[in-house]
Amino acid sequence: MNNFLLMRDEFVLLGIILLLLVVEILLTDKDKKNVVGIATGLFALHTAFGFMPLGEGSMFGGSFQTTHLHHNMKNILNVGVLILLLQTWTWARVKWSNRNRLTEFYIILFSTVLGMYYMISAGDFLMFFLGLELASLPVAGLVAFDLAKKRSAEAGVKFILMAGVSSAVMLFGISLIYGITGSIYFTEVAQSFHLTGLSAIALLMFMSGLAFKISLVPFHFWTPDVYEGAPVPVSSFLSVISKAAAVFAMILILFQIGKGMTTVWKPALFWLAILTMTVGNLFALRQKNMKRFLAFSSVAQAGFILMGILAFDEMGLTSVIYFSAIYIFSNLATFGVVQVISLKTGKEQMDDYNGLYRTNPKLALVMLLGLFSLAGIPPVAGFFGKFFLFMSAAAHNYYLLVIIGVINVTISLYYYLLVVRAMFLRKSDKPIAFFKNEWPVQIGLALSVIGILVLGMYSPFYEYILQLASN
Amino acid sequence: MIEGIGVFDVLAVSTIIFFVGLFGFVTRKNMISLLISIELMLNSVALNFVVFNKFLYPGNIQGYIFTLFLIAVAAAEVALAIAIIISFYRMDNSIDADEMDSLSG
Numbered sequence: 001m002n003n004f005l006l007m008r009d010e011f012v013l014l015g016i017i018l019l020l021l022v023v024e025i026l027l028t029d030k031d032k033k034n035v036v037g038i039a040t041g042l043f044a045l046h047t048a049f050g051f052m053p054l055g056e057g058s059m060f061g062g063s064f065q066t067t068h069l070h071h072n073m074k075n076i077l078n079v080g081v082l083i084l085l086l087q088t089w090t091w092a093r094v095k096w097s098n099r100n101r102l103t104e105f106y107i108i109l110f111s112t113v114l115g116m117y118y119m120i121s122a123g124d125f126l127m128f129f130l131g132l133e134l135a136s137l138p139v140a141g142l143v144a145f146d147l148a149k150k151r152s153a154e155a156g157v158k159f160i161l162m163a164g165v166s167s168a169v170m171l172f173g174i175s176l177i178y179g180i181t182g183s184i185y186f187t188e189v190a191q192s193f194h195l196t197g198l199s200a201i202a203l204l205m206f207m208s209g210l211a212f213k214i215s216l217v218p219f220h221f222w223t224p225d226v227y228e229g230a231p232v233p234v235s236s237f238l239s240v241i242s243k244a245a246a247v248f249a250m251i252l253i254l255f256q257i258g259k260g261m262t263t264v265w266k267p268a269l270f271w272l273a274i275l276t277m278t279v280g281n282l283f284a285l286r287q288k289n290m291k292r293f294l295a296f297s298s299v300a301q302a303g304f305i306l307m308g309i310l311a312f313d314e315m316g317l318t319s320v321i322y323f324s325a326i327y328i329f330s331n332l333a334t335f336g337v338v339q340v341i342s343l344k345t346g347k348e349q350m351d352d353y354n355g356l357y358r359t360n361p362k363l364a365l366v367m368l369l370g371l372f373s374l375a376g377i378p379p380v381a382g383f384f385g386k387f388f389l390f391m392s393a394a395a396h397n398y399y400l401l402v403i404i405g406v407i408n409v410t411i412s413l414y415y416y417l418l419v420v421r422a423m424f425l426r427k428s429d430k431p432i433a434f435f436k437n438e439w440p441v442q443i444g445l446a447l448s449v450i451g452i453l454v455l456g457m458y459s460p461f462y463e464y465i466l467q468l469a470s471n
Numbered sequence: 472m473i474e475g476i477g478v479f480d481v482l483a484v485s486t487i488i489f490f491v492g493l494f495g496f497v498t499r500k501n502m503i504s505l506l507i508s509i510e511l512m513l514n515s516v517a518l519n520f521v522v523f524n525k526f527l528y529p530g531n532i533q534g535y536i537f538t539l540f541l542i543a544v545a546a547a548e549v550a551l552a553i554a555i556i557i558s559f560y561r562m563d564n565s566i567d568a569d570e571m572d573s574l575s576g
Contacts, residue, residue: 126537141551157502178523
């Protein structure tokens with residue numbers, strides 16, 4: 001019975017979801033917008049509660065497993081979701097205040113996070129599959145949330161069809177793995193999963209499902225369209241939380257079942273990394289819409305993350321988690337600014353940002369820090385994240401990959417600085433007028449900036465993850 | 472078990488169904504056809520699990536359980552997809568995938 005407490009995070013979040021259903025019934029139409037405060041407050045409590053230490057162990061015959069590492073991955077996701085919720089405060093209260101669908105947004109969002117928990121903690125393919133579907137199907141509902149816009153519905157259709165076909169390919173891979181090994185538990189699969197032609201095909205099919213979630217090239221075609229069509233908070237969620245959770249799940253599963261198969265998946269990931277970095281960067285160069293631009297930039301960032309997975313040791317694992325945490329904060333900062341500007345003015349083009357520094361200096365600074373961190377410019381955290389990724393790849397003699405990575409970082413510097421130039425140097429006849437954000441949005445933006453600065457300067461965080469990873 | 476039908480016969484069928492689905496997904500333009508293609512792929516996976524369980528690991532139960540969950544998830548997925556397709560249809564009066572052109576660049 002004591003064992004059940006290992007699932008504490010999941011139970012608390014499930015409790016919040018059920019509580020929101022009751023709240024939805026109890027609130028009158030006039031008070032509906034208080035849901036925003038209730039949901040955000042409950043999630044803030046859940047995040048704080050999540051930092052309490054949790055034991056290690058497994059449940060349900062090994063289907064569900066948790067260690068301090070799993071627990072801290074969930075904490076990282078929690079912090080990201082909390083910042084996102086704070087940033088969406090105005091969006092939710094203003095845009096959806098007179099409609100009855102506000103509670104749905106939070107319920108769907110939290111179920112997605114619940115799915116990610118199960119995906120990370122999975123000990124067998126069934127639990128992993130259920131978690132993955134719970135983490136990706138409701139997102140289609142969120143993408144199509146803006147029922148009045150054709151673009152939103154179109155993005156939703158694209159997302160759910162692509163998600164369906166990629167999970168079908170992944171499941172075919174899992175069924176082959178079951179046929180080869182006779183088990184769906186990772187521990188038992190690892191014992192009898194050796195290199196044959198069939199097992200290579202099975203593993204690659206399985207990984208393509210995750211590659212879709214992380215939006216690696218050539219599984220990235222949905223990314224720009226869906227990010228552009230979806231409401232901005234949902235694009236932000238997809239590019240940050242959803243991607244980080246899939247990265248965590250991928251590296252954990254590869255560590256459990258991939259040991260005997262390194263000759264198959266390492267070359268595959270090697271080429272995927274090169275393709276993803278290069279294609280993402282080259283397409284980002286020519287984007288004029290901020291959401292599409294950030295979509296391709298997030299595709300390129302995923303390529304860098306793969307370098308850490310390729311290293312396949314404690315240092316690689318640590319650098320992936322460390323980089324993902326930094327990436328969450330940096331991308332939330334940029335997306336947060338895009339979101340508040342899109343909400344206030346409806347402008348999403350890069351040219352609209354001309355002269356932003358003169359009218360809204362604080363927003364421009366947040367954006368600057370976020371972009372610097374994404375580009376990897378030294379004083380901010382993004383530099384250290386990329387540095388550790390490159391180091392772990394170089395430690396395993398992936399010099400070609402590191403060289404291509406460095407070239408790509410240089411290219412990415414150009415287009416990140418294009419936005420900076422627009423904000424700080426360009427002049428505009430009709431700049432975005434000054435506006436003040438509500439306090440929760442300000443806290444959300446401030447938290448992401450603090451994350452960027454602190455993670456870069458405060459090294460114990462890295463050492464703490466390294467210590468967890470080496471167990 | 473039917474006499475004379477081995478594991479490879481059924482696997483051939485399920486593989487063919489899978490690739491028919493994949494082919495349909497790539498070539499068809501109607502969104503409902505796309506959904507049917509996805510269903511074909513998922514059902515071939517279900518067939519795979521049952522066949523592996525029945526022929527190779529008769530003492531196991533994991534394959535059957537996986538199939539049950541798979542069917543439930545596939546049903547949820549189709550319900551959601553059709554809901555979104557209907558909301559698209561209301562705005563565009565079309566369920567043709569070629570009509571989806573407002574997002575590009």
